[in-house]
Amino acid sequence: MCPPGDRHGGHSPGTPPEAPASGICELCGRHEGLTRHHLIPRKQHRRRRIRRRFPRAEREGRLLQVCRPCHDHIHRQFDEQTLAERLNTREALLAEPVIRRFVEWIAERPPGFRPRR
Secondary structure, eight states: OOOTTOOSTTSOTTSOOOOOOEEEOTTTOOEEEEEEEESSOGGGTTSHHHHHHSOHHHHHHOEEEEEHHHHHHHHHHSOHHHHHHTOOSHHHHHHSHHHHHHHHHHHTSOTTOOOOO
16 A cells, blocks of 8 residues: 555655565566555546545555456456446456456466566
């Protein structure tokens, strides 16, 4: 979770984030470098519907630590509005067949494996 008041994931907006921490991906379970996936995408935080539905702390605190392949796959499959409104929990993401199949497939690959686009 980001420190209070940290809107840019630990880095200033004009600089790249630090190298991802290594750990276990919360989706596929592989030991990889991790990225933070905002279950409610930050670009959606200003939308009135999202502000009414989720308090600020919840909007900013709903995060998953996921490997780069899982993170990329999520964002290739769904737009940010869909992620914010329907797929804003780990369980909801894994209930989507396209995500579940990918997670099951990538879980069998060795650490460091990167799928082709």
